[in-house]
Amino acid sequence: MLLTKCIHPQLLSALAKLGHGSWILISDGGYPHLTASNPYSEKVFLNLAPGLLNVTQILEVLKETVPIEAAAVMTPPDGTMQPVFDEYKSVIPRVSFEYIKQFDFYERAKESNVGLLIASGDVRNFANLLIKVGFIRHAEGTGNY
Helix, strand or coil: CCCCCCCCHHHHHHHHHCCCCCEEEEECCCCCCCCCCCCCCEEEECCCECCECCHHHHHHHHCCCCCEEEEEEEECCCCCCCHHHHHHHHHCCCCEEEEEEHHHHHHHHCCCCEEEEEECCCCCCCCCEEEEECCCCCCCCCCCC
16 A cells, blocks of 8 residues: 555656656646657656646645655746746745746756656646655654655
C-alpha cells in the first residue's frame, strides 16, 4: 500500500527517477507536447477529456508526493497575468513563481533538466506550469527523511 495520494504507476515511476533540481511540466490541453518539450523527458498523458484532469488537480496530488522548490508559469506574449496563477499560488503558497512569456516558456520546457511532462485536459488558456523538485531535509544523524 502507498501512503501517497498518487497511485498512477507510470507517474510514480517517472517521479522516482527525478532528483533535486529536476523540473516537471504540467501542460494544458492545447500545449504542443511533442515539439515544445525535452525529447528525453518521460511523458504521462492524463488528458482523458476536455477539463479532465486539470493542472490544479494534478498539482494538488504532486504537492503531496514530491517537495516543490520553485514554479514557473506561461504568460501570453504581452505578459498578462492569468486568473489561474492565483489558483496555483493558493495550492503551493510558500513557493516562488517566475513568469515566462509563451515562446520563452516553450524553450525552457525543452531544457534537459525537464524530466517529466504531464499532459492534462485543462482547457484554460495559459494554464501551463513548470515545478522544480526540491529536496527533503532529513533529521541529522537519523538517516530518516
